[in-house]
Amino acid sequence: xxxxxxxxxxxxxxxxxxxxxxxxxxxxxxxxxxxxxxxxxxxxxxxxxxxxxxxxxxxxxxxxxxxxxxxxxxxxxxxxxxxxxxxxxxxxxxxxxxxxxxxxxxxxxxxxxxxxxxxxxxxxxxxxxxxxxxxxxxxxxxxxxxxxxxxxxxxxxxxxxxxxxxxxxxxxxxxxxxxxxxxxxxxxxxxxxxxxxxxxxxxxxxxxxxxx
Amino acid sequence: xxxxxxxxxxxxxxxxxxxxxxxxxxxxxxxxxxxxxxxxxxxxxxxxxxxxxxxxxxxxxxxxxxxxxxxxxxxxxxxxxxxxxxxxxxxxxxxxxxxxxxxxxxxxxxxxxxxxxxxxxxxxxxxxxxxxxxxxxxxxxxxxxxxxxxxxxxxxxxxxxxxxxxxxxxxxxxxxxxxxxxxxxxxxxxxxxxxxxxxxxxxxxxxxxxxxxxxxxxxxxxxxxxxxxxxxxxxxxxxxxxxxxxxxxxxxxxxxxxxxxxxxxxxxxxxxxxxxxxxxxxxxxxxxxxxxxxxx
Numbered sequence: 001x002x003x004x005x006x007x008x009x010x011x012x013x014x015x016x017x018x019x020x021x022x023x024x025x026x027x028x029x030x031x032x033x034x035x036x037x038x039x040x041x042x043x044x045x046x047x048x049x050x051x052x053x054x055x056x057x058x059x060x061x062x063x064x065x066x067x068x069x070x071x072x073x074x075x076x077x078x079x080x081x082x083x084x085x086x087x088x089x090x091x092x093x094x095x096x097x098x099x100x101x102x103x104x105x106x107x108x109x110x111x112x113x114x115x116x117x118x119x120x121x122x123x124x125x126x127x128x129x130x131x132x133x134x135x136x137x138x139x140x141x142x143x144x145x146x147x148x149x150x151x152x153x154x155x156x157x158x159x160x161x162x163x164x165x166x167x168x169x170x171x172x173x174x175x176x177x178x179x180x181x182x183x184x185x186x187x188x189x190x191x192x193x194x195x196x197x198x199x200x201x202x203x204x205x206x207x208x209x210x211x212x
Numbered sequence: 213x214x215x216x217x218x219x220x221x222x223x224x225x226x227x228x229x230x231x232x233x234x235x236x237x238x239x240x241x242x243x244x245x246x247x248x249x250x251x252x253x254x255x256x257x258x259x260x261x262x263x264x265x266x267x268x269x270x271x272x273x274x275x276x277x278x279x280x281x282x283x284x285x286x287x288x289x290x291x292x293x294x295x296x297x298x299x300x301x302x303x304x305x306x307x308x309x310x311x312x313x314x315x316x317x318x319x320x321x322x323x324x325x326x327x328x329x330x331x332x333x334x335x336x337x338x339x340x341x342x343x344x345x346x347x348x349x350x351x352x353x354x355x356x357x358x359x360x361x362x363x364x365x366x367x368x369x370x371x372x373x374x375x376x377x378x379x380x381x382x383x384x385x386x387x388x389x390x391x392x393x394x395x396x397x398x399x400x401x402x403x404x405x406x407x408x409x410x411x412x413x414x415x416x417x418x419x420x421x422x423x424x425x426x427x428x429x430x431x432x433x434x435x436x437x438x439x440x441x442x443x444x445x446x447x448x449x450x451x452x453x454x455x456x457x458x459x460x461x462x463x464x465x466x467x468x469x470x471x472x473x474x475x476x477x478x479x480x481x482x483x484x485x486x487x488x489x490x491x492x493x494x495x496x497x498x499x500x501x502x503x504x505x506x507x508x
Contacts, residue, residue: 054311058372061277062328063300 005034005084028096028179029148031088031103032171035081035110036117040139043077043118044131051122056210066210070119070203074112081111102178102188109195110171114139116202123209142168147176167198229288230255230380230411231276236285238271245271246434249285253413253427255379258406260422261415262458263431269415270308272431273382276413277305290379301329304373306383310365311372314358318349318368321357325372343371346401363394370398380411388416399424422454430458437461 012030016023050056059069085107089100096103117138118131125131145155145163152160152169163169174191181188231253238245246268253259261269274280275287278295287294290302312321322340331339344350347367352360357368366386373381387395402412406426414425422428422442430437430445438445438461442454451457 053314054307054309055313057279057307058305058311058325059328060279061300061303061305062325062376063297063330064328 002080002084002087005038006087008034009088024096024179026148028103028175029146029172030175031085031107032110032173032175033143033146033148033168035084035107036114036168036171037135037139037143039077039081039111039114040118040121040135041114041132043073043115044122044125044134045118045128047073047119048122048125048128048131052127060210066207069210070207073115073119074203077111077115078108081108096179097182098178098180098184102184103175105192106171106175106178109174109192109199110168112199113167113171113195113202116199116206119206120202120209123206139168142166145169146172148172167195170194228255229253230257230290231413232288233276234286234288236272236275236287237283238268238275238280239283244434246431246436249436251429251436251439253411255411256406256409257426258402258412258414258424259427259429260425261413261429261431262419262422262454263417265417267431268434269417269431270384273305273384273413273415277303277382279305301376302379304376304378304381306366306369306373306381306386308384308388310357310369312357312365312368315356317356318344318353318360318371321368322371322375326375329376331375339375339377343374346374347371348397363390366390367394367398370401374405378410380413381405383412383414385415385417387414387421388418419453419455419458428454430461432458432462 009027009030012027013023016026047056050059056069060066082104085104089103121131121134121138125134141162145152145159145166146169147163152163155163170191174188174195177185177188177191229252231251233252234250236249237247249272261272263269271280275282276289276294278287278289278293278299289299292298313324316324319340322343323336326336326339344353347370349364349367349371352364357365360368370383370386373383387398390398402414403424406412414421425442427439427441428445429439437458440448445454445457446452449457449460451460
């Protein structure tokens with residue numbers, strides 16, 4: 001959980017080693033993507049295990065609220081995302097114009113988004129296998145159109161429109177903003193708020209699926 | 213036409229009711245799991261919920277714990293509606309599969325769940341040490357649960373349920389698939405808990421377990437056949453074992469216990485026939501009743 005994101009960043013850096021400024025363009029955007037995918041996987045499988053092993057049911061019979069469980073997961077996962085971002089930003093010499101904490105904010109929001117999606121999916125998947133199958137269906141399309149491969153304004157109109165309704169796009173955009181500007185921009189704040197609203201919405205929906 | 217109703221007063225020593233279920237109906241989709249179930253469980257007793265697999269035992273237990281949505285009827289537990297927040301620390305629930313984290317050690321599991329119960333500091337450690345002793349797992353306390361045997365696993369699950377010193381312990385087949393020695397050990401734990409005033413509702417599809425219970429609830433295909441103690445059941449049916457008594461209730465015309473599986477076990481719940489009447493719905497805690505069977 002901590003070492004592998006760093007290894008991926010090192011790999012990315014080596015890959016773009018000769019391409020000049022490409023790493024500085026792509027590197028930050030990755031902070032909007034990796035946390036979503038990683039936390040989606042870990043989140044969906046671990047909550048699915050809670051559901052299938054009966055521990056979720058047991059927790060619900062204890063004096064705690066559904067929100068307690070969901071928020072507990074959020075807290076743990078954002079903390080992990082924070083640590084792995086610290087490790088990835090620190091020694092890699094990723095050059096961004098804005099302050100580094102903005103990237104951490106993006107990574108934490110991304111982790112929350114991934115976790116929320118994973119929690120929601122675990123309600124519909126019957127086992128871990130199905131939960132992982134939801135990854136190419138729900139998360140990878142966001143990854144493709146989020147603007148990492150092709151800038152969004154060069155995409156076909158309908159694709160660009162699709163990208164606009166996918167939350168990961170805003171995580172990538174926010175990371176790009178943080179890399180290109182020295183301070184907190186209006187677009188960054190708007191994107192961060194959009195992701196947060198999305199996270200809260202999905203979390204509420206998934207808390208509702210933790211039925212008694 | 214034979215009437216299968218008896219009215220026997222329960223000994224007053226059992227005290228007030230722990231569980232009061234009246235007219236409970238649970239449907240999943242279009243399928244009725246059971247309809248119009250009523251019974252009471254007195255405090256400080258061990259009551260066995262017996263019946264074949266798939267007859268609705270787990271659903272009934274879930275209703276008592278308050279995690280099953282019911283369609284009709286009401287369930288009163290320790291004077292509160294089932295599942296109300298006031299009960300969450302007073303009712304312990306042991307699910308059929310041991311619901312503990314397999315990657316954590318016994319102690320880590322217990323610490324985690326006691327924290328979820330709101331215990332802190334020395335109170336938490338006290339509770340953990342107490343339940344480890346109670347289920348006799350002291351020498352395995354530092355082992356990951358995944359490395360324990362099946363019986364030890366279910367004892368960990370039981371230990372978690374004991375953390376909050378519950379007044380009511382609801383257990384779903386806690387002794388099934390355990391070897392006779394472990395089973396005997398567990399039952400002695402259950403008995404001690406009951407002597408200390410805990411009420412235990414234990415389900416099983418092994419009729420032999422009835423010998424160790426104070427009261428019995430016999431269930432089949434979503435219907436409650438009997439709610440009484442073992443002696444009453446045997447005297448009433450004229451059988452010498454609970455298993456043959458169960459078969460007699462299922463099919464009164466049949467003298468010998470039939471080894472056939474009842475058709476309802478396949479998942480179909482028969483519509484209650486007009487002659488199948490609940491004779492004596494318990495209005496007070498001490499009444500017991502028999503459900504009448506239609507087959508003659």
